[in-house]
Amino acid sequence: MISFAFTSEQEDFRRELRRFATSELSPRYAGRAARAEFAWDAHRQLADLGVLGIGLPEKYGGTGEPDPITLGIATEALAYGDVNVAAAPVQVGLVAAQLAARGSEAVAGRYVPALIRGEIVAAIAVTEPSAGSDASSLTAVARRGDGGWRLSGEKIAITHATSAAIALVYARDPGSAGAAGISCFLVPLDAAGVTRGAMPGMGALPLCWGSLSFDDVFVPADHLVGGEGRGFGGAMHHFDFSRPALGLLCLGAAQASIDEAVAWAQQREAFGRPIAAFQGVSFPLAEQATFLEAARWLCYRALWLRATGLPHTDLAAMCKWWPPQVAKDAIETAWVTHGNLGYSTELPLQQRYRDVASYLVADGTAAIQKRIIATHMLGRVAAQ
Numbered sequence: 190m191i192s193f194a195f196t197s198e199q200e201d202f203r204r205e206l207r208r209f210a211t212s213e214l215s216p217r218y219a220g221r222a223a224r225a226e227f228a229w230d231a232h233r234q235l236a237d238l239g240v241l242g243i244g245l246p247e248k249y250g251g252t253g254e255p256d257p258i259t260l261g262i263a264t265e266a267l268a269y270g271d272v273n274v275a276a277a278p279v280q281v282g283l284v285a286a287q288l289a290a291r292g293s294e295a296v297a298g299r300y301v302p303a304l305i306r307g308e309i310v311a312a313i314a315v316t317e318p319s320a321g322s323d324a325s326s327l328t329a330v331a332r333r334g335d336g337g338w339r340l341s342g343e344k345i346a347i348t349h350a351t352s353a354a355i356a357l358v359y360a361r362d363p364g365s366a367g368a369a370g371i372s373c374f375l376v377p378l379d380a381a382g383v384t385r386g387a388m389p390g391m392g393a394l395p396l397c398w399g400s401l402s403f404d405d406v407f408v409p410a411d412h413l414v415g416g417e418g419r420g421f422g423g424a425m426h427h428f429d430f431s432r433p434a435l436g437l438l439c440l441g442a443a444q445a446s447i448d449e450a451v452a453w454a455q456q457r458e459a460f461g462r463p464i465a466a467f468q469g470v471s472f473p474l475a476e477q478a479t480f481l482e483a484a485r486w487l488c489y490r491a492l493w494l495r496a497t498g499l500p501h502t503d504l505a506a507m508c509k510w511w512p513p514q515v516a517k518d519a520i521e522t523a524w525v526t527h528g529n530l531g532y533s534t535e536l537p538l539q540q541r542y543r544d545v546a547s548y549l550v551a552d553g554t555a556a557i558q559k560r561i562i563a564t565h566m567l568g569r570v571a572a573q
């Protein structure tokens with residue numbers, strides 16, 4: 190039996206980030222969450238704390254070897270204070286890791302240090318108006334031209350669409366079908382032919398969600414990330430990291446909500462006693478604490494499998510459907526525990542509920558995650 194404990198360095202880092210989340214992020218969470226503006230100040234604080242370089246090459250300013258567990262720890266701890274700010278390390282990790290591993294030296298050397306220093310953010314553009322869950326049917330095209338490619342197509346529902354300096358854009362060879370023929374390109378979003386649009390959602394506003402349109406955009410040859418026609422497989426490999434990390438993101442926000450509900454239940458009185466004395470109040474909290482604990486270790490086990498190089502696609506999919514659902518249910522229990530106050534905008538609970546709800550869809554819905562798990566269990570017959 191191995192230990193479930195983090196290393197002492199990881200535990201120290203977790204404590205430091207939790208303190209930062211509680212004292213610095215939490216007090217301004219609601220204000221930031223109300224605006225569709227990227228929180229640059231908080232993001233640069235993350236850079237100063239070393240969060241944006243976790244697991245990225247030292248030559249670009251990162252910590253060195255891939256370290257998915259520490260990145261998961263950071264994400265969970267930061268989400269305790271602000272679930273939107275805490276999404277940044279996952280997104281930076283996803284993009285910068287791809288650029289460092291599969292990008293040209295010119296592109297990685299230019300953009301990865303800027304991502305680690307918190308000077309820019311990057312988008313990942315897969316989803317299109319007619320291709321979401323079935324991402325392999327995307328229709329954006331990249332035609333070979335003089336010195337590179339010409340890229341055309343429309344992407345929607347993209348995190349950082351209005352705040353990013355660069356995007357990883359997935360587009361196919363004209364005439365190709367399915368996953369084969371999809372390549373990944375690094376596109377500077379100030380290139381001629383790029384148009385951005387905002388798509389305000391019911392939460393997660395600081396993630397600057399929106400559309401990206403590419404009209405015959407020139408992409409230099411060295412901006413191809415990974416081999417030609419290998420973009421789809423590359424994206425799937427990175428989703429196997431982001432899914433447990435996003436699970437932990439949701440769980441961090443849910444833990445903050447349950448801790449607030451526990452404190453409230455001990456001070457609020459009804460029928461002459463603290464409401465915590467009623468099992469109708471304490472048992473739902475106990476149930477949610479159980480689910481949070483189970484979901485949390487599911488995520489860390491998936492990250493541990495990734496860190497040790499063992500297969501984890503099915504566990505990663507489990508982490509993306511169940512923990513966000515568990516987190517949403519826990520936050521609901523927390524706001525109901527607060528009565529009318531819990532529903533009001535005076536408390537952050539309704540905001541967390543809406544922010545966490547974005548992860549019921551972002552990075553693939555529960556149905557798509559279950560399809561991945563079922564395919565692993567049953568083979569291709571389940572992939573309908």
Ligand SMILES: Cc1cc2nc3c(=O)[nH]c(=O)nc-3n(C[C@H](O)[C@H](O)[C@H](O)COP(=O)(O)OP(=O)(O)OC[C@H]3O[C@@H](n4cnc5c(N)ncnc54)[C@H](O)[C@@H]3O)c2cc1C
Binds near residue numbers: 573
């Ligand atoms: C907050 C947020 C952030 C996002 N950020 C990004 C981003 O940065 N980059 C990016 O590329 N995309 C992003 N997305 C898009 C997201 O990945 C897609 O919305 C998601 O994959 C679902 O695709 P869709 O919206 O087209 O829904 P559809 O694919 O149309 O699905 C609609 C419904 O049908 C169900 N369904 C579809 N196929 C099946 C099936 N085979 N079996 C059972 N049910 C099925 C789905 O589960 C869903 O409930 C984001 C979305 C959100 C909400």
